[in-house]
Amino acid sequence: MKTNTHVIARKGRIGNYAYGLTLFLLALTGFAQMPIFKRYYIADIPGLGWLAEFYTTHFLHYLGATAILAITTYFAAQYLLVTRRYRKLSGSGAARAAILLGIIVSGILLVIRNSAFVPFSPAVVTGILLVHLGLTMVFLLFALYCRFAGRPWTIPV
Amino acid sequence: MSESISRRSFLKGGVAAAGSAAALAVPSAAAAGSDGRGQLATLLDIRKCIGCGACVEACRQVNSSKAPEPQKPFPEMYPSRVPVEDWSDKRDVRDRLTPYNLLFIQQAEVEVDGKKETLTIPRRCMHCVNPPCVNLCPWGAARQYKNGISRIDYDVCLGGSKCRKVCPWHIPQRQTGVGLYLDIMPSFAGNGVMYKCDRCYERVAVGKKPACIEACPADVQQIGPRADIIARAHELAEETGGYIYGETENGGTNTIYVSPVPFEELNAAIEKGPGRPHFASAANSMDKAENLTAAMIIAPFAAIAAAGAKFYGYMKSGQSDNSQGEA
Numbered sequence: 001m002k003t004n005t006h007v008i009a010r011k012g013r014i015g016n017y018a019y020g021l022t023l024f025l026l027a028l029t030g031f032a033q034m035p036i037f038k039r040y041y042i043a044d045i046p047g048l049g050w051l052a053e054f055y056t057t058h059f060l061h062y063l064g065a066t067a068i069l070a071i072t073t074y075f076a077a078q079y080l081l082v083t084r085r086y087r088k089l090s091g092s093g094a095a096r097a098a099i100l101l102g103i104i105v106s107g108i109l110l111v112i113r114n115s116a117f118v119p120f121s122p123a124v125v126t127g128i129l130l131v132h133l134g135l136t137m138v139f140l141l142f143a144l145y146c147r148f149a150g151r152p153w154t155i156p157v
Numbered sequence: 158m159s160e161s162i163s164r165r166s167f168l169k170g171g172v173a174a175a176g177s178a179a180a181l182a183v184p185s186a187a188a189a190g191s192d193g194r195g196q197l198a199t200l201l202d203i204r205k206c207i208g209c210g211a212c213v214e215a216c217r218q219v220n221s222s223k224a225p226e227p228q229k230p231f232p233e234m235y236p237s238r239v240p241v242e243d244w245s246d247k248r249d250v251r252d253r254l255t256p257y258n259l260l261f262i263q264q265a266e267v268e269v270d271g272k273k274e275t276l277t278i279p280r281r282c283m284h285c286v287n288p289p290c291v292n293l294c295p296w297g298a299a300r301q302y303k304n305g306i307s308r309i310d311y312d313v314c315l316g317g318s319k320c321r322k323v324c325p326w327h328i329p330q331r332q333t334g335v336g337l338y339l340d341i342m343p344s345f346a347g348n349g350v351m352y353k354c355d356r357c358y359e360r361v362a363v364g365k366k367p368a369c370i371e372a373c374p375a376d377v378q379q380i381g382p383r384a385d386i387i388a389r390a391h392e393l394a395e396e397t398g399g400y401i402y403g404e405t406e407n408g409g410t411n412t413i414y415v416s417p418v419p420f421e422e423l424n425a426a427i428e429k430g431p432g433r434p435h436f437a438s439a440a441n442s443m444d445k446a447e448n449l450t451a452a453m454i455i456a457p458f459a460a461i462a463a464a465g466a467k468f469y470g471y472m473k474s475g476q477s478d479n480s481q482g483e484a
Contacts, residue, residue: 033293033295033319034295034317034319035295035317035318035319035322036346039236039238039239040236041236054293054319054322054323055323055442055445058293058446059445059446059449062445062446062449062450062453063449065453066449066452066453066456067456069453069456069457069460070456070457070459070460071460073456073457073460073461073464074460074461074463074464077460077461077464077465077468078464078468081464081465081468082468082471082472108453111450111453113292114287114292114443114446114447115287115447115450122297122300122310125297125300126296126297126298126313128297129295129296129297130297
């Protein structure tokens, strides 16, 4: 069983890196949906001009969203199938999972609205956008706190 | 001519019969679809336009109550390179789109049947079937109605002008010094309000025609269900040997032009630039994102399958290790 635990731990680290990189991509391209990177010279930095290209950042945001859906589902399945046998979600882990779920659900609603399959009322759209942005800010700040305060997602059972 | 014609009578009579009567349907209760179902479109027969400008004047009059009245001096902008766009001292400009002129007449010197002619073409928002200005507005200020009208809410818009950048025709125009941004952080975020044609959404909502259609003495425009307007455009193009623009551009729009000359020629002949939209081809700007939507649907299922398969393998090999250890 020791060998399996090591393999799972190594795979877990790869997953954690993928998760971190995807979150960074999503945060960057998400904030790039607002016309701020050009205004505040960030897009003038060599190599970052693409941050002012809305279709590029929108496509990359969708790409990141696809990846985060896969990664979070994979982590959730891993937790339910194996990890919960010897570890359980910590309080901060549960809070992060709930916030992340809110971001994902509001993001899915925005994708549905962009596809024009379901018409949402203007007030609902503004509400979803504010929830998506607000939860993202809360998540990023809370995730940073957890990182530096050493609060893990899971703790031993 | 009846000012308001019901959807039922419009369909009953057929678009052809309604013809220049420019039949109108109130906003449809049917769900708008990405294919334009339930949306109303306009057909502009360029041959008929005499360039009188009646549509421009009607548009200006109807929208005068919405015209921006900016507060001056404008708040100082940081950083200083943020452009001030002020049309309030140039309200009379009529030869391009501005916040005070949401429709203008474009001119093209072209050869029609071997004869030099000046074509005049009313230009305004194309009202895309799946409008990027609405989809990509980061603030939810732009919205689309079930009847296909896309509109910027002037009370909510912060004037970031993203809608103009993502619009294939760069239609919306900015006025600095008005709107919600003045109440938030006027120096650091926002820059006014973006203005564009809303196809007289209030008039349409009560069964009236958009002002530009009603005022036209030459019956250049018709309005009706998109499928019928497309069919009529094809009939017209076939009858006159004309060309169609707007049916497939940017994935489909609700403004369909029929021209006696190819749009490549028209595009080469018109003056283009800020506030003067082109007639070039326009690929579906939301296409790439729409393609990724399918991947988004598949991703969680693929992840579940991958996780299931992997951990089934781990558990199986773990049981095997354990049984070997026990042996």
